[in-house]
Amino acid sequence: MAVNPYPVSGELEILFSGESQTERSHRMGPTFIDYFLVHYVIAGRGTFQLRGRTYALQAGDSFFIFPKEMYQYEADEHEPWHYCWLAFQGNEAEAILHQLNISPEKPIVQAAAERRIKPLYRRLYATLHRGEPMCAMESIGYMHLLFAVYGRCNAARNPAPILDDKSDIERQVDQAIRWLTYQYAEQVSIERMSQSLGYSRIYLSKMFKQLTGISPMQYLNKIRMERAAMLMTSRLSIDQIATSVGYKDPLYFSKQYKKWSGHAPSEHRAILLGKIPKENFPPPH
């Protein structure tokens, strides 16, 4: 992966780019991120879920992930994806995508016949990888070319096949996921969430686990830990990080963080900041 060493805040800013061959059944989510992320499938198959819809994707397809939008994707068991990706943000990012007819309602671009996309991703990656002072400017140029290609493809495209519509249960769980995503920084109780959504705590917990594979509390914990990990490189104290992700008690936060990451918060922070070599610690569970 190549990270933009000279980020410029403005209408569009590239964060990082990369390419990889995924493992069989490689799965991400359900989770969310704070920036835009687009994947271009070079080869293989898999599914992408956003806003309760599931899209079957193969070579030539691109899928867009939006800030604060819960998503999930999984590579095929027999033909896992080989894809490249680009993460970006900026105050005009949403408007630009909207102009290209790309939104959480239409997150897929199908461009199997388009030969320019893969070379543009690779040039963009190579530019970032060089890391020279003008690489940010040059890579943004490639991104604009990429978006122009996406825009042309979208102008005449057919929508990606929707495999299924939301069932009642999916809608209920989707509501719960959104509730947790928005409330994770508050003092959340599953009882209160169930009441506010109008379901029994026990029923909702069971449906939640049935669909996501984890309990609501585990899901909430996952969101909080991922947010906390992002804040570890900031100047906030462990106490402040605990509070900002919804833990009233920093001691309990510390316990949970160690369980999740395999390292105590201060220890993990030292690793992330390069003060302690990672090899000095056993891998997280």
Next chain:
DNA sequence: TCCTCCGCCGGCAAAAGTGA
């Protein structure tokens, strides 16, 4: 040396999860 701050650990009660 003492004090304060920050962070971690162990134990317990309450809340949440789960099987019947």
Next chain:
DNA sequence: TCACTTTTGCCGGCGGAGGA
């Protein structure tokens, strides 16, 4: 829905680092 099990949240206590 109930009853049992597991997890979460809180409390007290401890240790290390830094400053007076």
